[in-house]
Every structure is written in structure tokens, then in C-alpha cells.
Amino acid sequence: MTLKINNEDIYLLIEEALQLAPKKININSKMLEIEEWDSFGHLEILVALDKKFNGKIASIDEMGSATTVKDIIKLLTLNKLI
Amino acid sequence: MSEDLSQLFVKIESIDYYLPKKIETIETLIKENPDWSIDEIKKKTGVHNRFISATNETALDLGSKAADKLFLKNDIRSEINALIFVTQSPDFVLPTSACIAQEKLGLSKSCMSFDVNQGCSGFIYGLAISSSLISAGLAKKVLLICADTYTKYIEKHDRTCRPIFSDGAAATLISKSKNSNIGPFELGTDGKGAMNLIVENSGARSSDKKDDFQKKKLFMNGSKVFMFSMNEVPKCVENLLIKSKKKISDIDLFVFHQASKVVMDNIIRRLNIPAGKVFCNYTDVGNTVSASIPIALKDAENKGIFKNNKLVMMVGFGVGYSWGATLMKWGGK
Numbered sequence: 389m390t391l392k393i394n395n396e397d398i399y400l401l402i403e404e405a406l407q408l409a410p411k412k413i414n415i416n417s418k419m420l421e422i423e424e425w426d427s428f429g430h431l432e433i434l435v436a437l438d439k440k441f442n443g444k445i446a447s448i449d450e451m452g453s454a455t456t457v458k459d460i461i462k463l464l465t466l467n468k469l470i
Numbered sequence: 471m472s473e474d475l476s477q478l479f480v481k482i483e484s485i486d487y488y489l490p491k492k493i494e495t496i497e498t499l500i501k502e503n504p505d506w507s508i509d510e511i512k513k514k515t516g517v518h519n520r521f522i523s524a525t526n527e528t529a530l531d532l533g534s535k536a537a538d539k540l541f542l543k544n545d546i547r548s549e550i551n552a553l554i555f556v557t558q559s560p561d562f563v564l565p566t567s568a569c570i571a572q573e574k575l576g577l578s579k580s581c582m583s584f585d586v587n588q589g590c591s592g593f594i595y596g597l598a599i600s601s602s603l604i605s606a607g608l609a610k611k612v613l614l615i616c617a618d619t620y621t622k623y624i625e626k627h628d629r630t631c632r633p634i635f636s637d638g639a640a641a642t643l644i645s646k647s648k649n650s651n652i653g654p655f656e657l658g659t660d661g662k663g664a665m666n667l668i669v670e671n672s673g674a675r676s677s678d679k680k681d682d683f684q685k686k687k688l689f690m691n692g693s694k695v696f697m698f699s700m701n702e703v704p705k706c707v708e709n710l711l712i713k714s715k716k717k718i719s720d721i722d723l724f725v726f727h728q729a730s731k732v733v734m735d736n737i738i739r740r741l742n743i744p745a746g747k748v749f750c751n752y753t754d755v756g757n758t759v760s761a762s763i764p765i766a767l768k769d770a771e772n773k774g775i776f777k778n779n780k781l782v783m784m785v786g787f788g789v790g791y792s793w794g795a796t797l798m799k800w801g802g803k
Contacts, residue, residue, distance in 0.1 A: 427630060428514045430693050431732055438700065443740055446700035449662075452693040 393440075393470045398461055405429070405436035419455035430455065441469050480604045481647035482798065483611075484544065485768045487640040487761065488535040489521040496633065503627055511633045516731025520636035520756035523619040529559045530567045532639035533617030534574050540613075540641045547576055550643075552609035553583040554599060556592035556616040556760045558789070559623070560585060563673070571615065582609070589667070590727045590788025591657075592616055592760030593640075594796055597784075598655045600644040614642040616760035623669050623688035630692045634730050636756025640764035652798045656710040663698050663791035666691040695788070699733045703787050704740045710783065710795045718743055721797075722780040725770065727787055728752035728762040749775060760786070776800045 399413040406413075406424040419425045425433070434452070437460070438445040445451055448467055454460045464470045496518050500508050512518065523532065533555060541547055553575075555568035568583035577583070588595045593616050600612040617639030624631045644652075672686045703726075711717060724747055726734060731752065738748055749770045758765055763784050770776055778801035787793035 427692050428510055431514065431696055434693060434696065434700075435732070435736055438736070438740075446697060446704075446740065449694075449697060449701075452691070452697035 393464075395461060398457065398464070398470070401436050401440055402433055402457065402460075405432040413457060415457055415461070417457045433460075437464075444469060479647040479649065479651040480601045480644055481650040481652065482767070482800075483643040483645045484540060485640060485642045485764050485771070486536055486539040486543070487638060487765045487768055488532050488539060489636075489638045489755070489758075489765075490523045490527060490532065492522040492524065494520045494522050499633060503629070506629060506633075511629075514730070514732045515633045516734075516750075516753055517634055517636075517756045518753050520621070520633075521638055521758075522621050523637040527619070528561050529557045529617035529619045529637075529639065530555075530561045530570055530574075532619065532637065533557070533567070533615040533641065534571055536617065536639040536641040537571070537575050537613060537615060540643060541575075544643075546611065546643070548578055550577055550611045550613045551581050552600070552603050552612040553577060553581055554586055554596050554612060554614045555583070556586045556588055556596045556614070557618055558587055558589050558592075558669070558759070559617075559619045567617075568615075575613075577613070588792060589618070589759050589790070590729065590757075590762065591786035591790065591792040591794045593642075593727075593763040594655070594784060594786040594794030595657065595792075596642075596760075597644065597652055597796055598657060598794065601652050601655075604644065604646055610646055612644040614644055614764075616640050616642070616764060618759040618761065620688060620759055623672075623686050625687060628688070630690050631688050634757045635688075636758050638755065638758035638761045638765060640758075640761040640768070642764050650799045650801070653796055654710065654713050655794065655796045656706050656713060657794040658702070658706060658792070660698070660702065660791045663694065666694040666698070666791075667789040695791075696733060696736075698791050699729065699787060700736050700740060702791065702793055703737050703785060706787070706793050706795050707741055707783070707785060710797065714797055716781075716797070718747075720781060721747065721783045723770065723775065723782045724748045724785065725763055725766050725782060726785045728755065728757055728766055729788065730757060759788075762786075771800075 566585040
């Protein structure tokens with residue numbers, strides 16, 4: 389079932405996962421361009437997404453290499469999660 | 471008189487393990503890599519200490535020492551008729567570590583000996599093979615050695631691998647049993663993930679550049695391997711529960727491969743297993759690859775966590791990708 393989640397919610401989720409101040413993440417944000425979004429930070433994002441989408445993220449193999457906000461949103465959309 | 475194979479059960483008779491003398495703490499890592507955050511590494515990996523083999527100390531040496539410890543308590547080496555050596559850091563591509571260990575340990579010439587090239591699922595694969603050999607009447611007592619020295623493949627500044635992997639070996643004696651049993655087994659493979667955890671230039675398919683041949687470097691795509699673990703391991707556990715007609719509440723203790731804190735926490739979360747039912751020792755031992763489950767079993771036994779007839783689920787997973795799980799009643803006769 390598609391949750392009523394928009395891009396802003398995803399930005400907020402990533403900010404919380406990386407313990408960033410609000411409004412630090414936007415559609416152009418990328419791994420390694422933000423200090424906290426390193427390989428460890430990336431795992432935090434994956435866990436936060438998996439919790440938010442009730443365990444449906446782990447089966448999306450490509451999510452492991454989605455290192456930009458655009459890629460994450462694209463995969464969520466493709467998999468009909470948002 | 472021929473034996474009734476349908477009545478043959480197998481059990482783990484004893485386990486012992488050996489860890490190298492050198493301990494590398496997280497503080498050592500930070501000294502060598504000042505840009506790494508001690509808190510972040512502790513929080514994600516949960517590993518505080520790792521064991522590092524000496525330059526001239528190999529998995530074969532560690533495995534032999536683990537077996538020697540086992541024999542010190544019960545010298546049944548003349549009765550062992552199968553030796554399985556699980557390793558991905560053999561002394562040589564050929565001959566096998568098992569053949570060298572057979573001679574080194576003084577095992578009988580009638581003892582079949584072979585290597586199994588598996589990583590973190592290796593103990594479960596070893597148990598499955600041991601169980602099959604005993605059930606088929608091909609062996610009565612199997613010595614299963616799981617030993618690895620991944621740290622030899624890891625670069626000093628590799629933040630993905632170095633804080634996790636540890637060297638170590640475990641020797642497990644598996645034999646016939648009257649009333650206890652290991653199984654059923656759930657085993658699986660997904661070779662699509664083969665390149666996500668790999669030691670490049672380690673076999674015949676090496677780089678064209680001659681100089682690269684010596685550069686055996688461990689590479690792990692951490693997030694891909696993490697996604698595999700979160701996805702496949704819970705399915706493996708659920709399939710085994712279905713196969714054995716059990717529920718999570720029927721299992722007394724879960725002993726997973728001690729991958730790292732973030733991996734373990736999320737497998738436990740996805741399966742909704744009560745934390746008290748999961749044994750963890752990665753903080754003090756690190757990730758010892760195929761030896762991690764038997765080392766954890768021994769530590770749990772030493773801590774008095776196991777009582778006779780406790781139902782234990784063991785789950786290994788990792789490089790390959792490869793995974794396996796099985797059930798065992800602890801302490802059967």
C-alpha cells in the first residue's frame with residue numbers, strides 16, 4: 389500500500405537519520421557531499437527507511453547503492469511506496 | 471550388523487576455540503586513523519576488540535591450535551574419520567588445509583579430509599555436511615574446523631572492514647547421538663552478490679598486471695551486504711521455522727553469525743525476536759567469519775546460558791552471498 393508521504397517527509401527522515409539540523413537535505417543532496425552522510429550514515433538512512441516503510445526497503449536491492457536523494461525517491465516511487 | 475540409518479542422530483559433542491594473542495582495540499584504530507570517530511564506530515559495529523594473527527600465523531595454525539585444545543580435554547583423534555576445514559584464508563591454493571591439518575593433528579590415514587571454501591555461512595554448511603556424512607554411515611566422528619585470518623587481506627585505512635573483522639578458529643566435534651539431533655537445515659545462495667564481498671586477485675582470475683597479483687585486498691560493499699542481510703536472513707529464519715513446524719517462541723536461544731551490531735540489531739528487529747533470546751559476543755571477539763558461531767556457542771556454554779535440551783537456532787550468512795540455518799538441542803546424549 390502506498391503511504392501518503394511526500395518528498396519533504398523523505399528529507400526529514402534523512403535529516404533525522406543523520407542527526408542533521410532541519411532543512412539541510414533537499415532533492416539535490418548527495419552522499420559524501422554532506423559530512424554526516426558517509427557509509428555509516430548511509431546505513432542509518434536505510435534502517436530509517438525500512439522502519440518507515442514497514443520492512444519493505446530491505447528487498448529493494450538497488451537501495452543499497454542509492455546515494456542521492458533523487459535516487460532514493462526514484463526507487464521509492466518505482467516500488468510504489470510513495 | 472548393519473545400522474538402521476533412520477535412527478541415526480547427530481550432535482555437537484564439544485567445541486573449543488583459539489584466538490591469536492594480539493588484541494587490537496578500537497583506540498588503536500583511531501590512533502592510526504585520526505579522522506575516524508570512535509563513538510560512531512562503536513555505535514555501528516559494536517566491536518571493541520579484535521584479534522589479529524601474527525605475520526607468520528595462518529588459519530591452519532589457528533585451526534590446529536583450536537583442535538589441540540579440544541583434544542587436550544578428550545583425545546579421540548584416532549576415532550575421527552572425517553576432517554572438514556572451513557576457511558577462505560588457506561595456506562595454499564593447493565593442497566588443502568585439511569590435508570595438512572590431518573598430518574599436523576595426527577589423525578588417522580583413514581580419515582577423509584577436505585576444505586570447504588565458505589565464509590560466514592561456513593559453520594552451518596560444515597554442520598550440514600557432517601550431519602550428512604554421519605547419517606549416510608560414511609563417518610562416525612567428524613572434526614569440523616572453522617578458521618580464518620581475514621585481517622591479512624585488510625588495508626590499514628579501510629574503515630568498512632578493519633573495525634569489524636577478527637582472526638580466530640574453532641574446532642567442533644560432531645558425532646552420532648541417541649536422542650539429540652541437528653537439523654533440519656535451510657541453506658541458500660545468491661551469487662548476484664558475489665562481487666560485494668570479495669578478495670580480489672586471490673585466485674586464478676587475477677589482474678593482468680603482474681604486480682597486482684600480490685595485492686590480495688578484501689573489498690566489502692557495506693550497504694549492499696547490509697541490505698542482503700536485512701532481506702535474506704529473516705527469510706531464512708522464517709523458512710526454517712516453517713520447515714521445523716516451530717515458532718520464534720519455541721526457540722530458547724538464537725546464535726547468529728556475529729557480523730556487527732548494526733546487522734544483528736536489524737535482523738532481530740525485522741524478526742521481532744526478544745533481545746534476551748539472542749546471544750552476542752561481537753563486542754569482545756569481533757567478526758571471526760566462519761568461526762563466529764561456534765565461538766559464540768562455546769562462550770554461551772561457558773557463561774552457563776545453555777541448559778540441557780535447550781533448543782538453539784544457529785544462523786550463518788555472508789560472502790557469496792551464502793546463508794544457512796539449523797536447529798540443535800543442546801547437550802543431548
